[in-house]
Amino acid sequence: MPNDARLVDLQFYPVSEGQPVRVRAIVGAGMAGGTSISYKGQVQEVGTDGSATVGAPGGNLRHSVIHCITTVKDINPASDKTVVTYILSGGPDEAMFSYELDVNTSGGYARYLIDFALV
Amino acid sequence: MHTDSRAHRRTRFLVAARISAVLLALSAPRSARAQNEAPELSSLRPPASPAFLLLGVSPTEVHRPTNPADFAFTLVNGTSMLSELPENFALEAAPYWFASRRMLTWQEDNVRSPIQSFWRTLAVTTGSAEIGTDEAPVTGVSVGSRAMLLSGRYSQATIDSLSALQSALASEGGMNLRLAAVPLAALDRWLANEMGKPGANRDSLRAEYNRRRAAIDDAVLTDPAYQKQVKAVRDRFNDFAVRREGHMLEVAGGAAWGFPDRVVDAGRLRRWAGWATYSCERCFSPAGPPLTPVVMVRYQAGEDDVGGDVLDVGASLNASDTRWGLSIEGVWRQFTGGSDADALYRIAGHLEYQVRRDMWLQATFGRDQDTSREGSLLAQLGFRFNFAEERYKP
Numbered sequence: 001m002p003n004d005a006r007l008v009d010l011q012f013y014p015v016s017e018g019q020p021v022r023v024r025a026i027v028g029a030g031m032a033g034g035t036s037i038s039y040k041g042q043v044q045e046v047g048t049d050g051s052a053t054v055g056a057p058g059g060n061l062r063h064s065v066i067h068c069i070t071t072v073k074d075i076n077p078a079s080d081k082t083v084v085t086y087i088l089s090g091g092p093d094e095a096m097f098s099y100e101l102d103v104n105t106s107g108g109y110a111r112y113l114i115d116f117a118l119v
Numbered sequence: 120m121h122t123d124s125r126a127h128r129r130t131r132f133l134v135a136a137r138i139s140a141v142l143l144a145l146s147a148p149r150s151a152r153a154q155n156e157a158p159e160l161s162s163l164r165p166p167a168s169p170a171f172l173l174l175g176v177s178p179t180e181v182h183r184p185t186n187p188a189d190f191a192f193t194l195v196n197g198t199s200m201l202s203e204l205p206e207n208f209a210l211e212a213a214p215y216w217f218a219s220r221r222m223l224t225w226q227e228d229n230v231r232s233p234i235q236s237f238w239r240t241l242a243v244t245t246g247s248a249e250i251g252t253d254e255a256p257v258t259g260v261s262v263g264s265r266a267m268l269l270s271g272r273y274s275q276a277t278i279d280s281l282s283a284l285q286s287a288l289a290s291e292g293g294m295n296l297r298l299a300a301v302p303l304a305a306l307d308r309w310l311a312n313e314m315g316k317p318g319a320n321r322d323s324l325r326a327e328y329n330r331r332r333a334a335i336d337d338a339v340l341t342d343p344a345y346q347k348q349v350k351a352v353r354d355r356f357n358d359f360a361v362r363r364e365g366h367m368l369e370v371a372g373g374a375a376w377g378f379p380d381r382v383v384d385a386g387r388l389r390r391w392a393g394w395a396t397y398s399c400e401r402c403f404s405p406a407g408p409p410l411t412p413v414v415m416v417r418y419q420a421g422e423d424d425v426g427g428d429v430l431d432v433g434a435s436l437n438a439s440d441t442r443w444g445l446s447i448e449g450v451w452r453q454f455t456g457g458s459d460a461d462a463l464y465r466i467a468g469h470l471e472y473q474v475r476r477d478m479w480l481q482a483t484f485g486r487d488q489d490t491s492r493e494g495s496l497l498a499q500l501g502f503r504f505n506f507a508e509e510r511y512k513p
Binding site: 041077078079083 | 288
């Protein structure tokens with residue numbers, strides 16, 4: 001854990017009134033990783049399709065925060081670079097946020113703590 | 120310039136070990152072969168770094184740029200702005216991975232077309248070293264590359280492990296979020312409050328939020344229960360390595376030049392070589408231990424003092440499991456380029472057994488190519504230490 005690379009960031013995502021938000025996390029660069037999200041204390045592990053939904057039709061998500069943690073293990077012998085892309089939909093526009101982080105050791109781990117403020 | 124810990128570790132263990140193993144076992148000229156050599160299961164495969172092998176060096180530091188800017192900087196820096204021949208320089212790059220490949224999941228990297236396989240496995244190496252003597256200095260410069268035109272697909276065990284790893288890492292993050300639930304709720308309230316203030320600046324809010332978020336994570340990382348779960352996941356997948364099976368075709372090539380007294384005009388091609396190896400893991404034994412036939416063709420040409428012109432054709436049959444490996448190989452060698460030397464052949468069997476996590480027992484038996492030479496009877500028993508804990512990876 002102390003040797004894990006870590007990236008922390010906050011993004012702002014405009015939402016639509018009464019619409020849930022879908023979060024999709026894609027672990028790229030041929031690496032393996034898993035994502036969990038937390039919304040108002042409720043934790044969901046993102047499924048094999050890499051997506052999770054928060055809120056329900058008719059609800060108001062504005063001024064709340066989705067917390068995401070994606071942990072990636074370096075399984076690619078050709079690269080140290082891990083890449084995670086978050087795609088948010090449900091608002092007026094779909095938004096994509098990509099991050100890159102090199103692992104500190106071969107076969108090591110990178111942790112992405114990415115939060116989305118819904119505005 | 121990017122020389123991270125992976126580069127250093129590979130430099131110390133893998134590059135040196137592989138190059139020396141391949142040099143000793145296969146590619147050295149007849150007279151230069153060491154008596155205590157021992158072929159490895161992958162000995163018929165192309166060298167990991169053809170450029171270094173042709174130069175006959177095991178560099179202690181290899182630059183591994185990870186993007187075009189790194190690559191250019193490393194090259195310019197190593198050649199004094201491209202104004203002179205580099206000195207004791209070693210560079211290895213995988214150009215495909217210079218880009219982010221953000222949508223390339225491991226599932227999508229499972230099956231590759233020949234073109235995809237080529238680009239994703241292409242590695243380019245270049246190196247330089249002093250290969251002459253004090254009286255007659257010669258700067259050697261080499262370039263090489265390797266790639267797989269066919270790279271099979273993930274084994275079912277690998278797919279199962281990757282799926283389990285994905286779930287375990289998601290659970291690890293989930294536990295972190297549960298442990299952080301209270302401070303995260305407070306952070307949510309703080310952010311909502313700050314954003315509601317007139318004139319709230321998102322950039323400064325974001326910076327302060329990130330600082331507070333990192334502090335919450337730091338606190339979770341010290342939680343003993345969390346540490347225990349993370350350790351269990353990490354221990355479980357510590358030795359995990361992706362394994363591919365099916366049809367594989369590896370090709371490699373390289374050339375080395377010598378420049379006496381570092382004079383460019385005096386430079387000449389000293390040696391070049393090409394390798395091609397076909398193998399097929401689990402093609403014939405889908406249920407049992409992997410049985411892998413390997414067929415290899417290798418051609419090396421060069422000046423007599425570095426081995427002359429040699430054509431090698433070889434085949435082997437390998438069987439391996441997680442803790443053992445057995446290989447039987449034969450290599451036929453023909454001297455070309457006007458040489459009237461008789462063709463030679465080598466037949467060897469090799470057994471490996473994992474005694475400890477980082478130690479393998481090795482036994483080799485058979486006959487070497489030149490049976491008139493001392494040590495041509497191969498009958499050896501020894502240990503191999505694998506500090507990188509990385510064994511054969513197709």
